[in-house]
Amino acid sequence: MDPTSRWPPICGRLGKAALALVLITAGGRAWGQAPSAPAGTLERAAVLVKNRSFEQAATMLRRLLSVDPANRRAKEMLAFDLESMGDLKGERQVRSALAAELPDDPRIQTDYGRVLERSGDVGGALRAYRRARELSAGGPAPELDAAIERMSGRTALEVGTPLTVMSDPDATASCVQAGAAVPFGSRRHLALLGTRNVADGRTDPDRTMSDVLALSLVQRNGAGASFAVGPRLHVVSQRGGARRDLGVGGAIAGRAPLGLSLEADWRAEVETPWDEAAVTVLRGGRTTAAEGHLYSHSFSRRLLLQAGARRRQLSILAADPRSTRRPEAWQSLWVAGADVVLWRKPGASVRGEMLDEALIEPTSLSSALTLAYRHYDVSSQTTPEFAALIGLAPRGSVDEGSFATTVVSPRGNLGLELRAGLAHDSARKARMWRAGGGLIWAPKPATRFALKYEEASEVATGLVGQRRTGWLSFHVDL
Numbered sequence: 001m002d003p004t005s006r007w008p009p010i011c012g013r014l015g016k017a018a019l020a021l022v023l024i025t026a027g028g029r030a031w032g033q034a035p036s037a038p039a040g041t042l043e044r045a046a047v048l049v050k051n052r053s054f055e056q057a058a059t060m061l062r063r064l065l066s067v068d069p070a071n072r073r074a075k076e077m078l079a080f081d082l083e084s085m086g087d088l089k090g091e092r093q094v095r096s097a098l099a100a101e102l103p104d105d106p107r108i109q110t111d112y113g114r115v116l117e118r119s120g121d122v123g124g125a126l127r128a129y130r131r132a133r134e135l136s137a138g139g140p141a142p143e144l145d146a147a148i149e150r151m152s153g154r155t156a157l158e159v160g161t162p163l164t165v166m167s168d169p170d171a172t173a174s175c176v177q178a179g180a181a182v183p184f185g186s187r188r189h190l191a192l193l194g195t196r197n198v199a200d201g202r203t204d205p206d207r208t209m210s211d212v213l214a215l216s217l218v219q220r221n222g223a224g225a226s227f228a229v230g231p232r233l234h235v236v237s238q239r240g241g242a243r244r245d246l247g248v249g250g251a252i253a254g255r256a257p258l259g260l261s262l263e264a265d266w267r268a269e270v271e272t273p274w275d276e277a278a279v280t281v282l283r284g285g286r287t288t289a290a291e292g293h294l295y296s297h298s299f300s301r302r303l304l305l306q307a308g309a310r311r312r313q314l315s316i317l318a319a320d321p322r323s324t325r326r327p328e329a330w331q332s333l334w335v336a337g338a339d340v341v342l343w344r345k346p347g348a349s350v351r352g353e354m355l356d357e358a359l360i361e362p363t364s365l366s367s368a369l370t371l372a373y374r375h376y377d378v379s380s381q382t383t384p385e386f387a388a389l390i391g392l393a394p395r396g397s398v399d400e401g402s403f404a405t406t407v408v409s410p411r412g413n414l415g416l417e418l419r420a421g422l423a424h425d426s427a428r429k430a431r432m433w434r435a436g437g438g439l440i441w442a443p444k445p446a447t448r449f450a451l452k453y454e455e456a457s458e459v460a461t462g463l464v465g466q467r468r469t470g471w472l473s474f475h476v477d478l
Helices: 009-027 037-050 054-067 072-085 088-101 106-119 122-135 142-154 278-282
Strands: 158-160 163-167 171-183 188-201 207-220 226-238 245-257 262-273 286-298 303-315 328-349 366-382 395-408 414-425 430-444 447-457 466-477
Touching: 037 054, 037 072, 054 072, 072 088, 072 106, 088 106, 106 122, 106 142, 122 142, 163 278, 171 278, 188 278, 207 278, 226 262, 245 286, 328 395, 395 430
Parallel strands: none
Antiparallel strands: 158 171, 158 466, 163 171, 163 466, 171 188, 188 207, 207 226, 226 245, 245 262, 262 286, 286 303, 303 328, 328 366, 366 395, 395 414, 414 430, 430 447, 447 466
16 A cells, blocks of 8 residues: 555545635634624534534534525535545535536536545546536646546546566576556446466576466445456467466455444455466466455554555466375465655646556555555475475574655656665574665656566565566556
């Protein structure tokens, strides 16, 4: 989970602007003039909102609207108060009524688009933003234009073609993917991804080719929760092998907010490719696993705490190509840590919106500087046949400190990412490091190129030895 992630910049800036307007209009009377009952109520409610007494303010504003249902200022303040409380359903009801009553007010239409976006109603948000832009045609509105680009990206067919190359002490591997994400219905899309892997041994003439077909149904709801589920087909063949090894499995994953400051994600998979390193591709690796993470964010998402665990079973092709039995290993991982955002620049993000390489989750890149700490505990048990082909450290207790910085150009068409970390494994008395970076180019909101490279000693997986990975990807909305 990215600690810099937050609602798009238009939400925060326009929300503050809305509060400022409400406070000004609520208290805007001549000096010495005694306030009327409604004006006095609005002033008291504004003070409660300012002091973050949102429940009391909502009660007061609803009482006022019960006797004065046409009071626009009370409705706007109530909408902002509900937004601050995280009451998405209540806020949407109020902003919907305001948008219907004031169809020619660009600010009201923009606020309505914001709540629709946060509710997951992408089509409705796009219509509201476009309506607001038509009403603001006489002047610049960069944040509104960015919101329209963002919504347009979410409703478009997206095609991705990543290319990955990997190397480690035992093997080199290349991976070519092609996939598409097809939106249908409300807040859902279907992701189809095909992958071709080729791996060669460094110290022997082994060559392994594998093909993967992944199909995922992705669904989101208005509260920020999501899940993805679908089958996986994995076919592996080796040079000189008389048969192909077929694996049929699937994966399911989800994410859900737990109140205002907590969030959880989880994943379970059965017989899916184990492709985190070149040697695992060379050996036709597969995994069956379950994992989960709990996140807590505070201080306007500048601090992120997390804890998680994973248990997985690993299997690889046997050394004897005639054997149908797959050697196995078992691995447990525990992780805890914290991220602190030292600096960020709201509004500075790469233009458009694209999905990740698996075509599941939206990705974004905005200007920020983050420091992080992680503690990993990993333990592995292997059969002798497995250990003869892939070496896993039996025990690891790793403390890692790292930083990541991202910088986005003023126009949002270029992004630069740099990251590095140092770690110490007290169980193996070893020092480790990792470093990498990436360049993202978005010549148009609907087109994005990414070039990334990372070099590292493995930390959380138990695989030992220096590893290099390079990525080149192209995504386009059609």
